[in-house]
Amino acid sequence: MVKAAVLGYGTVGSGVVQVIEENSDVIAAHGVDMHVKYILDLRDFPGDKYESLVTHDFEDIIKDDEVKVVCEAMGGVEPAFTFSKRALEAGKSVCTSNKELVAAKGAELMRIAKENNANYLFEASVGGGIPILRTINDALTAERIECVKGILNGTTNYILTKMEREGADFDVVLKEAQDKGYAERNPEADVEGHDACRKMAILVSLISHRRADWEQIRTEGITKVTPVDFKYAHKLGRTIKLIAMCQKTDKGFYAIVSPRMIDKDDPINCAQDVFNAVLVRSDMLDDSLYYGRGAGKLPTASAVVGDAVELAKHVGEHFSAGWSEEAENLVDIDSVEFSYFVRLGGSFADRRDELTASFGEVSEVNAGVEGEFGVITKPVSEGSFRTAYEKLTDTKGYIRIG
Amino acid sequence: MVKAAVLGYGTVGSGVVQVIEENSDVIAAHGVDMHVKYILDLRDFPGDKYESLVTHDFEDIIKDDEVKVVCEAMGGVEPAFTFSKRALEAGKSVCTSNKELVAAKGAELMRIAKENNANYLFEASVGGGIPILRTINDALTAERIECVKGILNGTTNYILTKMEREGADFDVVLKEAQDKGYAERNPEADVEGHDACRKMAILVSLISHRRADWEQIRTEGITKVTPVDFKYAHKLGRTIKLIAMCQKTDKGFYAIVSPRMIDKDDPINCAQDVFNAVLVRSDMLDDSLYYGRGAGKLPTASAVVGDAVELAKHVGEHFSAGWSEEAENLVDIDSVEFSYFVRLGGSFADRRDELTASFGEVSEVNAGVEGEFGVITKPVSEGSFRTAYEKLTDTKGYIRIG
Numbered sequence: 033m034v035k036a037a038v039l040g041y042g043t044v045g046s047g048v049v050q051v052i053e054e055n056s057d058v059i060a061a062h063g064v065d066m067h068v069k070y071i072l073d074l075r076d077f078p079g080d081k082y083e084s085l086v087t088h089d090f091e092d093i094i095k096d097d098e099v100k101v102v103c104e105a106m107g108g109v110e111p112a113f114t115f116s117k118r119a120l121e122a123g124k125s126v127c128t129s130n131k132e133l134v135a136a137k138g139a140e141l142m143r144i145a146k147e148n149n150a151n152y153l154f155e156a157s158v159g160g161g162i163p164i165l166r167t168i169n170d171a172l173t174a175e176r177i178e179c180v181k182g183i184l185n186g187t188t189n190y191i192l193t194k195m196e197r198e199g200a201d202f203d204v205v206l207k208e209a210q211d212k213g214y215a216e217r218n219p220e221a222d223v224e225g226h227d228a229c230r231k232m233a234i235l236v237s238l239i240s241h242r243r244a245d246w247e248q249i250r251t252e253g254i255t256k257v258t259p260v261d262f263k264y265a266h267k268l269g270r271t272i273k274l275i276a277m278c279q280k281t282d283k284g285f286y287a288i289v290s291p292r293m294i295d296k297d298d299p300i301n302c303a304q305d306v307f308n309a310v311l312v313r314s315d316m317l318d319d320s321l322y323y324g325r326g327a328g329k330l331p332t333a334s335a336v337v338g339d340a341v342e343l344a345k346h347v348g349e350h351f352s353a354g355w356s357e358e359a360e361n362l363v364d365i366d367s368v369e370f371s372y373f374v375r376l377g378g379s380f381a382d383r384r385d386e387l388t389a390s391f392g393e394v395s396e397v398n399a400g401v402e403g404e405f406g407v408i409t410k411p412v413s414e415g416s417f418r419t420a421y422e423k424l425t426d427t428k429g430y431i432r433i434g
Numbered sequence: 435m436v437k438a439a440v441l442g443y444g445t446v447g448s449g450v451v452q453v454i455e456e457n458s459d460v461i462a463a464h465g466v467d468m469h470v471k472y473i474l475d476l477r478d479f480p481g482d483k484y485e486s487l488v489t490h491d492f493e494d495i496i497k498d499d500e501v502k503v504v505c506e507a508m509g510g511v512e513p514a515f516t517f518s519k520r521a522l523e524a525g526k527s528v529c530t531s532n533k534e535l536v537a538a539k540g541a542e543l544m545r546i547a548k549e550n551n552a553n554y555l556f557e558a559s560v561g562g563g564i565p566i567l568r569t570i571n572d573a574l575t576a577e578r579i580e581c582v583k584g585i586l587n588g589t590t591n592y593i594l595t596k597m598e599r600e601g602a603d604f605d606v607v608l609k610e611a612q613d614k615g616y617a618e619r620n621p622e623a624d625v626e627g628h629d630a631c632r633k634m635a636i637l638v639s640l641i642s643h644r645r646a647d648w649e650q651i652r653t654e655g656i657t658k659v660t661p662v663d664f665k666y667a668h669k670l671g672r673t674i675k676l677i678a679m680c681q682k683t684d685k686g687f688y689a690i691v692s693p694r695m696i697d698k699d700d701p702i703n704c705a706q707d708v709f710n711a712v713l714v715r716s717d718m719l720d721d722s723l724y725y726g727r728g729a730g731k732l733p734t735a736s737a738v739v740g741d742a743v744e745l746a747k748h749v750g751e752h753f754s755a756g757w758s759e760e761a762e763n764l765v766d767i768d769s770v771e772f773s774y775f776v777r778l779g780g781s782f783a784d785r786r787d788e789l790t791a792s793f794g795e796v797s798e799v800n801a802g803v804e805g806e807f808g809v810i811t812k813p814v815s816e817g818s819f820r821t822a823y824e825k826l827t828d829t830k831g832y833i834r835i836g
Contacts, residue, residue, distance in 0.1 A: 051576050051718050061643065062575040062755065155573075161719040163573035170572065171557075171565035173464040174453050174739035241463065299725055302704035309723075316453050316736040317563040317726060323701055324722030334718040337576035353464065 034066045034344040036101040037093040039115055041073040041086065044129050044156070045105035047333025049082050052340070059337070064344045069099055072115075090115055094122055101343045103336050104128040113137050120144045120152060125347070127339035129156035129332050135230040139243045142354035151352040153339035158231045159184060161331030162324040163338065164310045168238055169353045175314035177239050181277040184231040186306035186327045187215045187222040188254050188274040192291075193304050196271060199259045214306060224253035225274060225289045232276040235310075236287050238353075239278070242360035244287065250365045250414075252290040256429055260399075264373065264406045265293050265431075267399040271301060272431060279368075286363040292432050293373050366415030371433040373397065373408050377426035380405045390420040404428055435467045436746040438503040439495040441517055443475040443488065446531050446558075447507035449735025451484055454742070461739070466746045471501055474517075492517055496524055502749045503742050506530040507735075515539050522546045522554060527749070529741035531558035531734050537632040541645045544756035553754040555741035560633045561586060563733030564726040565740065566712045570640055571755045577716035579641050583679040586633040588708035588729045589617045589624035590656050590676045594693075595706050598673060601661045616708060626655035627676060627691045634678040637712075638689050640755075641680070644762035646689065652767045652816075654692040658831055662801075666775065666808045667695050667833075669801040673703060674833060681770075688765040695775050695835050768817030773835040775799065775810050779828035782807045792822040806830055 038048050049068050052059070059066055070093050071085045080086075093099055102119040104126055106112040112133050116126045121144060128134065133141075134154045145152040155165045159182070168177065183189050187209060194205040206223065209215035221227045233246035254274050265272050270293040278287040294301060299321050303309035308326025313319050325331035372391075376383060380396040387394050387407055397406035409417070421430060438454060440447050451470050454461070461468055472495050473487045482488075495501055504521040506528055508514040514535050518528045523546060530536065535543075536556045547554040557567045561584070570579065585591050589611060596607040608625065611617035623629045635648035656676050667674050672695040680689040696703060701723050705711035710728030715721050727733035774793075778785060782798040789796050789809055799808035811819070823832060 047718075055576050055578060055718065058578050059576055062571075064575070162722060163569055166573045167565055167569070169464075170744070171568045171740050172736075173466070173743040174457050174461055174736050176457060176460050297706070299704040299706075299709075302701040302723065302725075304699070304701075307701075314736075316449075316457065316732040318733060320564060320724075320726035321704065322722075322724060323704075325720055330718040331720060334574075334576050334716075338573050341575040342572070 034064065034100050034347065035069040035098045036066055036103060036340055037070040037072065037099045038068055039072045039102060039104045039112070040106035041071050041075070041077065042105065043329045044332050044336065045071070047329040048103045048105055048336050051330065051333045051337040059341055062341060064341050066101070066340065066344050069096070094118055100124055100347045101340050102126045103340055104130060105336065106130065107132065109133050109136050116141055117144055120148055120150050123148050123150050123348070125151040125343040127153040127336055127343055129336050130154070131157040131227070131230045131234065135233045135246050138234070138237065139355055139357040142352070143357060145352065146350050149348055149350050151343055151346060151350060152354070153343060153352055154234070155339050156332045156335035158234050159308050159310055159322070160324065160326040160328065161335045162308060162310065162322050162326065163335070164322050165238060167322060168312070172312065172314055172317065175317055177312060177314045179277065179279045179313040180235050180239065180310060181275055181300060182232070182235070182310035183273055183300060183303045183308050184228040184276045184310070184326065185222055185274060186308060187219065189303060189308070190214050190306045191223070192254060192257065192272055192274065195257065195259060196262050199262070201259060202255060202257060223255055225251040228274060228276040229289045232278060232287050232289055236278045236285050236360065236362070237355040240285055240360040241355045242358050243355055244360045244362060248362045249287045249289060254291055257291050260401055261375070261429065261431060263399040263401060264375065264397050267397055268293065269296050270294060271296055273301070281363055283363050284361060286365055286368050288365055290432055292434060294434060367413055369411040369413050370417070371409055371411050372417055372430045373406055373433055374421065374430045375404055375406050375428035376424065377404050377428065380407065390424060391417065408433060435469065436502050436749065437471040437500045438468055438505060438742055439472040439474065439501045440470055441474045441504060441506045441514070442508035443473050443477070443479065444507065445731045446734050446738065447473070449731040450505045450507055450738050453732065453735045453739040461743055464743060466743050468503070468742065468746050471498070496520055502526055503745045504528045505738050505742055506532060507738065508532065509534065511535050511538050518543055519546055522550055522552050525550050525552050525750070527553040527745040529555040529738055529745055531738050532556070533559040533629070533632045533636065537635045537648050540636065540639065541757055541759040544754070545759065547754065548752050551750055551752050553745055553748060553752060554756070555745060555754055556636070557741050558734045558737035560636050561710050561712055561724070562726065562728035562730065563737045564710060564712060564724045564728065565737070566724050567640060569724060570714070574714065574716055574719065577719055579714060579716045581679065581681045581715040582637050582641065582712060583677055583702060584634070584637070584712035585675055585702060585705045585710050586630040586678045586712070586728060587624055587676060588710060589621065591705060591710070592616050592708045593625070594656060594659065594674055594676065597659065597661060598664050601664070603661060604657060604659060625657055627653040630676060630678040631691045634680060634689050634691055638680045638687050638762065638764070639757040642687055642762040643757045644760050645757055646762045646764060650764045651689045651691060656693055659693050662803055663777070663831065663833060665801040665803060666777065666799050669799055670695065671698050672696060673698055675703070683765055685765050686763060688767055688770050690767055693833050695833050769815055771813040771815050772819070773811055773813050774819055774832045775808055775835055776823065776832045777806055777808050777830035778826065779806050779830065782809065792826060793819065810835060
């Protein structure tokens, strides 16, 4: 029997305990007999089914040689980093849902895991319950991955889905999402794209085998998206999603997180409401897509436990892939070309020459909105687009196409 | 270095050789140094890049202790079964894209693999390049899987997609698909649902851990679907797909392959043209979906090679999950309830009482088609529906809902 310890008894941590204990028969059918021996939390949980497992002292876990698997569900960099590091140094394998920690210190923890014949897994840190990291690591092993394009944040996808269906403003839908518990009281990490950005940094690192710095990824959130933007999108047979993507080029990977006008028939548009989806383009398989719940107690816990089962199968044996501490230098996003949808005041007839001078040939998008119009540019480099856009007067926003 | 043999140098087999050799650097990055030592085929391939690897004699492969991995891409039950069995008995692991063989003899080959510390993998037999079996086996290890619902046949999905978009008849689109090479000259296995049925039998076996007999799965193809059916579907905000599904009940699993009217917003509807998609519903994760190319030389070969890489990592060590030779008794489909869309001649007003007597309460679907109308039933058991349907006069077909 493998004994596990769960660090943190919040939403994800309590889900992890629930999944391990309630589905222990399912896990056993996969050849693993696993139970939780400790739950680390500062709090007590009187009356909780598992209250007898709670300890306040991490030393109980570290000193117990029976504990082979540690499920870290604390969130944040500290003390999660210190505890994960010490567990790995003690030869215990660690799995986590903690994207901040993986994005910040993942490479170091992977190295420590290797040095100690242990493993560090983090499936739940990207796409919640969707087995996307495992697919990239273990299934697409004969594939040269060229592009990953994901809806990686459930909160913003819920907001955009609602805005589209109800024609409501961002602020109104955000408040509703907060009331329902789909968005945090401080929603910045979600709505400004930081959460999706960290997840994309993890994906780029996994694919390139080198540490990608999330701070190098240009990140725009959804706070400027309006119902009027959706009118134009619909006119074009498109919708608007917060897309995190990376793409291989001759010079390496570029990565960007931003709202995009995607085709309504794009398979990634199957992700509505809080669902996530990740499309992977690779050289032999072409497009494949993975869809599911990107957050929530049990879906996230399920991914953590899936990792724990894998760790339990490989006690004392290092097997996990990952990336080195060497930096992956992302391609300067200003050199990458996109097509842009741009909204402007006035009329297309009056401003056509000005816009052609700024962006090259453009085509009009008329969604019947009073006092303004839209255009779509041909592919132009991000840097030259932004320089030209900033020089224009009476602009009303832009969104990248595709 | 691990040496592989490829049995059969047709479409898939030549793809397997291409993927292993052209992407050997990618595979090496996953820790596996693998090359093809033999290609078994009755034919010679003068001028082919790999002609020097071709042998006509299976004994060359069996006798060569250097060959640890055998990729079977022959198709059909014999001689693929005999060769696979002998390879496993010799302690060589085998991977395959051969769904007929896996559905017919999979359990026996898995047992022989286990007895010889070898493994038998068959990712490519279901969903082509989509890593669905690996996801079920290795990722959803903490999940109680309740339902699998898939678009598992690319040919029929291509035909239905075309019929929907162009309002064309089945026969016309089938001929076009044959001309393009998307459908076989003898299309029965695809259009009658037999191919999807075998794939569903493999999925049920994998989930239940016992051998499900494909002959027990009620299977209806798409030959009776017409452009008029799509008119009704659109009226209902739905489309028509060939769906293979299994569902857990108190009494075990039922399984069925048939055209279904699914909601246009159903995530599985992301699979257009030749693409496949599989939706898995499980107790902790809820819905997850896996999408990609379900056929084709390189996507299928990629899945075979993904298995080969896994086999190469575990030479001499049995690890693969599977199912026993004991039969899984599927629930009698006649006892399962569905809602049905039914087309009938005449008018709803005239026939309402007759239909209510047959099916219980029904609701009309008026798609403005001259001389006929449609109804939707409440959930009724398949057995009682079919008995009642056969007693009706002037019927024009039925399609299950959802």
